[in-house]
Amino acid sequence: MADFADKFQRAFLEGDRWKLYFKGLGLTLEVALFAAILGLVIGTVAALLRLGKTNDGKNTVGSFIAGVYIDVIRGTPSVVQLLIMWFIIMKNSTNGVLVASLSFGINSGAYVAEIIRAGILAVDKGQTEAGRSLGLSKAQTFLYIVFPQAVKNVLPPIGNEFIVLVKETAIVGYVSLSDLTRVANQVASRTYEAFFPLVGAAVIYFVIIKLMTIGLGILERRLRKSDHH
Amino acid sequence: MIIIKDLRKEFGDLKVLNGISYHIKKGDKIVIVGPSGSGKSTFLRCLNLLETPTSGRISFEGEIITDPKADLNRIRRHMGMVFQNFNLFNNLNILDNITLAPVKLKIKSREEAEEDAFRLLERIGLKDKASAYPYSLSGGQKQRIAIVRSLAMNPKLMLFDEPTSALDPEMVGEVLEVMRELANDGMTMVVVTHEMGFAREVGTKVLFMDEGVIVEENTPEEFFAHPKSPRLQDFLSKVL
Ligand SMILES: Nc1ncnc2c1ncn2[C@@H]1O[C@H](COP(=O)(O)OP(=O)(O)OP(=O)(O)O)[C@@H](O)[C@H]1O
Numbered sequence: 001m002a003d004f005a006d007k008f009q010r011a012f013l014e015g016d017r018w019k020l021y022f023k024g025l026g027l028t029l030e031v032a033l034f035a036a037i038l039g040l041v042i043g044t045v046a047a048l049l050r051l052g053k054t055n056d057g058k059n060t061v062g063s064f065i066a067g068v069y070i071d072v073i074r075g076t077p078s079v080v081q082l083l084i085m086w087f088i089i090m091k092n093s094t095n096g097v098l099v100a101s102l103s104f105g106i107n108s109g110a111y112v113a114e115i116i117r118a119g120i121l122a123v124d125k126g127q128t129e130a131g132r133s134l135g136l137s138k139a140q141t142f143l144y145i146v147f148p149q150a151v152k153n154v155l156p157p158i159g160n161e162f163i164v165l166v167k168e169t170a171i172v173g174y175v176s177l178s179d180l181t182r183v184a185n186q187v188a189s190r191t192y193e194a195f196f197p198l199v200g201a202a203v204i205y206f207v208i209i210k211l212m213t214i215g216l217g218i219l220e221r222r223l224r225k226s227d228h229h
Numbered sequence: 230m231i232i233i234k235d236l237r238k239e240f241g242d243l244k245v246l247n248g249i250s251y252h253i254k255k256g257d258k259i260v261i262v263g264p265s266g267s268g269k270s271t272f273l274r275c276l277n278l279l280e281t282p283t284s285g286r287i288s289f290e291g292e293i294i295t296d297p298k299a300d301l302n303r304i305r306r307h308m309g310m311v312f313q314n315f316n317l318f319n320n321l322n323i324l325d326n327i328t329l330a331p332v333k334l335k336i337k338s339r340e341e342a343e344e345d346a347f348r349l350l351e352r353i354g355l356k357d358k359a360s361a362y363p364y365s366l367s368g369g370q371k372q373r374i375a376i377v378r379s380l381a382m383n384p385k386l387m388l389f390d391e392p393t394s395a396l397d398p399e400m401v402g403e404v405l406e407v408m409r410e411l412a413n414d415g416m417t418m419v420v421v422t423h424e425m426g427f428a429r430e431v432g433t434k435v436l437f438m439d440e441g442v443i444v445e446e447n448t449p450e451e452f453f454a455h456p457k458s459p460r461l462q463d464f465l466s467k468v469l
């Protein structure tokens with residue numbers, strides 16, 4: 001028992017180690033937040049490009065490019081993407097947070113793009129036809145009718161994507177960033193005791209994810225209350 | 230008002246419209262009947278270019294609207310369309326459904342548009358639904374609102390694609406009533422329907438379409454009393 005308490009003491013309290021975990025968590029959340037924002041922007045643009053059609057119904061060049069981007073990102077591991085960003089594309093940058101945020105943002109954008117594309121396609125075609133038959137342009141119909149309905153479709157899966165993103169950042173240790181996972185790992189190797197640091201990190205991730213899930217649930221319920229379908 | 234010349238439409242290998250020529254005059258109430266898959270919807274959708282014809286020519290008030298350079302958004306303002314599934318905008322309340330297009334297209338100010346919308350809603354007895362959302366309405370109410378949504382654009386012509394086919398039987402009457410009033414007001418109408426009573430009573434001409442062509446065209450009296458082609462006789466014996 002004394003041994004147990006001792007290990008706990010060394011994992012969290014000795015030398016104020018608990019502060020390290022929270023610093024690590026801060027970095028985790030920082031990267032996740034930047035990446036989420038970037039992913040949302042890239043994903044929206046990529047989805048709109050992907051859906052682009054010429055007047056005679058063929059895919060546009062933009063659609064092709066967006067398709068390749070989505071394909072490549074989804075077809076390669078995010079660790080490899082991160083390493084490529086760190087060691088090749090941005091090898092002169094010393095700002096690990098920036099590199100990681102960019103890498104995860106670009107990664108997340110591909111998944112967000114597919115979510116948004118599906119959300120737009122799920123809006124009944126009749127809505128567009130009604131808009132066009134009234135004389136509204138393609139853009140007006142999209143902006144006032146299709147897009148608002150698509151937003152409701154995509155909020156739950158986008159929320160999910162953000163949750164995935166927080167967990168995915170656990171690999172930033174590969175580019176020497178001290179996120180929550182890496183801190184826990186470092187404490188474990190310094191104290192020769194893995195149990196408390198790793199379980200501790202897992203508990204912190206779990207609490208954060210749980211909070212996000214609850215927040216998203218509230219948001220969804222509120223949306224459903226004003227859902228007009 | 231509309232002159233259609235040798236209109237053809239193919240979807241890939243499927244030939245849906247096989248050369249339709251017809252002249253719709255101002256004030257006409259054209260009723261189109263025919264078996265499922267005969268191309269009635271496709272024909273209607275070609276008139277406001279929701280479908281692009283494969284070949285042929287359509288002119289609307291002297292303007293060739295099948296010309297690739299034609300300004301479709303402007304042309305469509307003058308042609309209302311009512312769909313089988315209503316297609317009210319799910320994200321907007323009834324008032325906004327009606328005012329969206331006139332306001333965004335700068336045809337009316339918001340005040341004018343709302344005033345007109347309330348007048349139209351009053352006419353169909355649904356003024357109290359102005360702030361309701363489509364999901365809370367019955368099919369018959371939705372369809373009547375879809376009709377006045379089109380009317381809010383002051384169209385010169387109204388296209389109806391089986392406006393009562395998705396309705397419960399007890400709601401068909403209220404929608405046909407609105408259409409009847411519209412016809413009495415002199416609106417030019419093209420109506421695809423299975424309601425033979427309506428065709429007989431309101432139609433100035435009834436067309437029978439089959440396999441992408443107009444097989445027969447006549448006044449309602451003649452059309453129903455003395456069908457000429459065997460195909461129409463066969464069709465009428467099934468639906469009457
Ligand atoms: N966008 C499309 N792509 C491919 N085929 C289509 C398309 N629209 C219609 N068709 C086909 O064209 C044919 C005619 O369809 P249309 O909807 O015009 O018939 P209709 O006379 O309106 O039938 P109904 O009484 O069932 O509504 C059908 O075989 C249909 O499957």
Ligand SMILES: [Mg+2]
Binds near residue numbers: 391
């Ligand atoms: Mg049809």
